[in-house]
Amino acid sequence: MITIKNIHKSYDSLKVLKGIDYEFKHNKTTAIIGSSGSGKSTLLRCLNLLENPNEGDIFFLNENVQELKDTTTLREQVGMVFQSFNLFSNMSVLENVSYALRVVKKMKKTEADTISKALLETVGLSDKISAYPHHLSGGQKQRVAIARALAMKPQVLLFDEPTSALDPEMVNEVLAVIKKLTKTGITSIVVTHEMKFAKEVADEIIYMDKGELIESGNASEFFNNPKSKRAKEFLKNII
Numbered sequence: 682m683i684t685i686k687n688i689h690k691s692y693d694s695l696k697v698l699k700g701i702d703y704e705f706k707h708n709k710t711t712a713i714i715g716s717s718g719s720g721k722s723t724l725l726r727c728l729n730l731l732e733n734p735n736e737g738d739i740f741f742l743n744e745n746v747q748e749l750k751d752t753t754t755l756r757e758q759v760g761m762v763f764q765s766f767n768l769f770s771n772m773s774v775l776e777n778v779s780y781a782l783r784v785v786k787k788m789k790k791t792e793a794d795t796i797s798k799a800l801l802e803t804v805g806l807s808d809k810i811s812a813y814p815h816h817l818s819g820g821q822k823q824r825v826a827i828a829r830a831l832a833m834k835p836q837v838l839l840f841d842e843p844t845s846a847l848d849p850e851m852v853n854e855v856l857a858v859i860k861k862l863t864k865t866g867i868t869s870i871v872v873t874h875e876m877k878f879a880k881e882v883a884d885e886i887i888y889m890d891k892g893e894l895i896e897s898g899n900a901s902e903f904f905n906n907p908k909s910k911r912a913k914e915f916l917k918n919i920i
Contacts, residue, residue, distance in 0.1 A: 682705055682706065682707040682741070682742065682836070682837060682868055683704070683705040683728055683739070683740065683741050683759075683837065683868075683870075684703070684704045684705070684739075684740040685701055685702060685703050685704075685705075685724075685727070685728070685737065685738070685739050685740075686702055686737055686738045686739075686740075687700050687701070687702060687736065687737040687738070688700070688701040688702075688724070688727060688734045688736070688737035688738075688739070689701075689734060689735050689736035689737055690720075690723055690724075690727060690732060690734050690735055691735050696892055697720045697723045697892050698720045698723055698724055698727070698734070698892050699720075699891075699892040699893050700737070700893075701720075701724060701737070701893075701894050702894070703887060703894060703897060705728075705837075705868065705870055705885075706868075706884070706885065707868055708866045708867070708868055709868060709869075709884040709885055710863040710868075710869040710870075710871065710882055710883050710884050710885070711869070711870045711871070711883060711884065711885040711886070711887060712871050712872075712873055712878075712879035712882070712883035712885070712886055712887070712900065713725065713870065713871065713872045713873075713887045713889065714872075714873065714874070714876070714879055714886060714887070714888055714889070714915075715888055715889035715890050715895075715915070716890065716915065718891075719889040719890050719891060719892065720889055720891075720892040720893075721872045721889055722841050722842065722872050724872075724889070725839050725841050725870060725872050726841070727739065728759060728837075728839060728870065729746075729752070729755055729756050729759040729761060729839060730746060730747070730752050730755065730756075731761070733747070734747075741755060741758070741759065741837075742836075753785070757785065757833050757835065758833075758835050758836045758837065759835055759836070759837045759839060760830035760831070760833055760835035760837070760838050760839065761830060761838075761839040761840075761841065762823070762826050762827050762830050762838065762839065762840045762841065762843050763826065763841055764841050764842040764843060764844075764845045764846050765846055766814070766819075766822040766823055766825070766826045766846070767826065768814045768822055768825060768826060768829075769814075770813070770814050770815065771813075772813070772814075773810065773811050773812065773813055774801065774806060774809050774810050774811070774812050774813070774814075774817070774825050775794060775797055775798065775801070775810040775811065777814070777825055777829055778797035778800060778801060778825065778828045778829045778832050779793040779794055779796070779797040779832070780829075781829070781832060781833055782796060782797065782832055782833070785833070786833070796832060797810075797828070797832060798810060800828040800831050800832055801825070801828050803828065803831070804824040804825070804827055804828045804858050805824065805854075805858070806821060806824055806825060806828070809821060809825075818851060819846060819847045819848060819851050820847055820848075820851030820852075820854045820855050823843055823844075823846075823847065823851075823855045824854070824855060824858055827843075827855075827858055827859070827862070831862075835867075836867075836868060837867075837868045837869070837870065838862070838867055838868070838869045838870070839869075839870050839871075840859065840869065840870070840871040840872065840873070841872050842872050842873065842874065843855055843856075843859065843871070843873070844856060844873070844875060845874065852875070856875065856878050859871070859878075859882070860878070860881070860882050863882050871883070876916075876919055879900065880900065880904050883900040884899070884900055885897065885898065885899065885900060886898065886899075886900045886903040886904070888903065888907075888909075888911075888912050888915065890911050890915070895909050895911050895912055896908060896909045896911075896912045904916065
């Protein structure tokens with residue numbers, strides 16, 4: 682579904698990604714793991730061109746996305762959930778979810794609201810549709826962000842450390858929603874430090890270190906029998 686070839690990304694002299702190749706599979710959940718600073722989030726942000734690679738190619742449904750003149754269609758199809766929620770503080774929960782439907786999809790308010798209410802019910806927030814972000818917990822904000830991403834009916838969902846800004850007691854409620862979504866068959870790519878979650882939910886694992894893809898493959902095989910020395914050391918230190 683998404684294929685990346687020889688992706689490099691640098692910020693001045695700092696090389697963040699060093700020639701990454703990978704094919705993200707349709708209807709599968711891929712977890713990108715590794716230590717902080719390994720390039721995980723930068724790689725994820727390259728997939729929908731929130732970051733532009735310095736070198737390499739990114740293909741979505743066999744089309745080179747770097748040749749697109751307008752990235753709007755790409756971002757409709759490749760939705761993103763950010764670690765810091767990125768909700769509009771001056772809009773209610775319902776308005777946050779329905780905004781893109783009204784502005785991008787040009788839907789009438791009644792239709793956009795109907796879709797948004799159904800999605801908020803999916804993430805367990807039917808009782809918060811009139812609330813504003815400052816009245817929500819971190820876990821609730823992230824669930825609104827997930828509903829907002831789903832509203833565009835993307836083919837792929839990107840999650841960038843979706844629980845890193847949450848208090849520990851709120852982590853499980855968000856992970857439960859993501860786990861529920863992955864069972865629907867949507868293609869999901871998740872950058873996470875939650876190894877238990879990755880082990881339970883992911884079909885595929887990408888392990889990165891210092892801007893390099895060190896090991897990838899079936900999640901069960903990776904956790905039970907990592908092949909590279911660096912992956913073995915990483916798992917030994919965190920599990």
